Amino acid sequence: MSFWRAIAAAALLATGPALLAGEILPDARRSGYSFMGPDTRAMQDDDTSNPGMLFVLDGEALWTKRTGSADKACADCHGDARGSMKGVAARYPAFDKALARPVTLDQRINLCRSNHQQAPALPYESRDLLALSAFVAHQSRGVAITAGDDPQLKPFVDQGRDLFMQREGQLNLACTNCHDDNFNKRLAGAPITQGQPTGYPLYRLEWQTLGSLERRLRSCMTGVRAQAYDFGAPELVALELYLMSRAHGLPMETPAVRP
Amino acid sequence: MARALVHIAALIAASVAGAANADELVPYNIVSDGIAESLTGAPGDAARGRALVLARTTTCILCHSGPFPETRFQGDLAPDLSGAGNRWTVSQLRLRLVDAARFNPETIMPSYYRTDHLVRVGRNFAGKPILSAAEIEDIVAFLATLRD
CATH class of the missing domain: 1.10.760.10 (Cytochrome c-like domain)
Incomplete structure (x- = not known):
């Protein structure tokens, strides 16, 4: 690491919330939109074609x-x-x-x-x-995400981060293994995103309907063969909160379209 | 009535014990950096192993790619399987499938023949390894044939 990058990293750590090793730096955060093909982007962009x-x-x-x-x-x-x-x-x-x-x-x-x-x-x-x-x-489309800034939320953001880092399920994988460490690569041919929850509830072509972030989290848990938390469970709320705080500064896109 | 209840309880106990036995892992010996002996005591079937590697339920192809021109949507999270039979011995392949985390605790490769030290395993998968001993042997036999 160069001297200037070290300074920049130190400045980031001093100003923003502390990042753990492996977490995505603020200027490297990317919406799932940037991982999609032109057709799906066009569907989201045009309100008359966005389901x-x-x-x-x-x-x-x-x-x-x-x-x-x-x-x-x-x-x-x-x-x-x-x-x-x-x-x-x-x-x-x-x-x-x-x-x-x-x-x-x-x-x-x-x-x-x-x-x-x-x-x-x-x-x-x-x-x-x-x-x-x-x-x-x-009504928040285009507004920068600030969820998690309230200091009263800190223990819950921390709980969500711990859950994000926790390996689970028969496949023994944590959210971070794919969405911090391997975004941009392909899982069975499909691009892995950073998991930034910028557009929920969103229309998923795979679902053929609108769905919540909790639905998405539950299907990731099922994917690693873990017992999914129930809708509204404190763990899902903590994960949702951590994910939103992790997307700090990204603009809201609701209703997003995703593959 | 009481006798019937006892009988039913015994039946339930027997079936639970039977299920537990079915899920029990075959013991194996690690020698150096591999498992020299087949988990089933017999060699695997390479043709069945190829089909297993390509079946999405085994999860191999979600992360790995390989010399499978007919298969679309392979992963690139893990090394290409081409030449795996040159890079590893059968014994090394077997232990890498059984418990890759033994070599690198940070690896994203699941331990395919392990049921302990797991968290919140889904109800349908609890107590079961990802692959059976026979499936491991078939896949090992196939990977050993992948030579450049």
Whole structure:
């Protein structure tokens, strides 16, 4: 390492959160978008061909629809989402004071439903929950990710990092083995990305639908033949939080399209 | 009634014990940097081994590539298997499949014939090695034929 690179590395360590060996430096962080072919990029870029936009439109309709025994719509408290929700998803998962732990955007939507709308929780991966979270996250398109900056989240970010580094499953592989150490290489012909969660919920061509980051994490766990955590499990929330903090500064893309 | 219950309990116990036996690993001796003796006591079948290497369920081809012109979507995370039979003896190949982490704890190559020191193994895979002793032998026999 040259003298100047050593200085630059020391400066980075002094200013940003401490990086562990093997973690990706901030200016080397790349969205999954940059690993895709031109066709998939074009599908994401054009809102009229991006299938995720159908969910965003559904979410927009749900935003103003009254529900629950309180007969309230999201818009009755939050007004026009274009203003009130801008940048919100870039800060999630966020610390919830009452629960004393981080909650995901999906969980926040359901907390709103139970606390303010007196409506039943929407099941994970249900069309309405995906549509609402896609609509909310879409208001942050282009906003730099800052999730994890809140100091109260530190122990949970650390828990997520530990889980990311932990080998697991019958194949005994950790997230870091592929997504820190081997991105850009090919697993069975498909490019391995850095696993930067910039566009969730996103439309995955393999799924033929929109899906959450938790769904993606669970399918990676199944891939290494590990017992996947349940939706909403504290471990998945911690992993989601660590991944978002690891993507610090990257712009949100919701709804992204991925192969 | 009580007798029937005891009988059922005994049946369950017997079937659990039977399953455990089926999953038990064959003991092996490491000599120098290899396992000299076949895990099954018989030589493997190279043709079956080739089919196993190409079957995605064994995971080989997800990371490795090799002299398999008919197979699309090979990986490049690990060395090309071409010439593996020149680089390694049969004994070395066998131990590298059984427990590659013995040589390098940081390796991403799974230990294909090991069930201990694993975390959160999926319900369907718990207590089972990735490959059976017979599958290891077939793959070893095939890899030994890969000579430049």
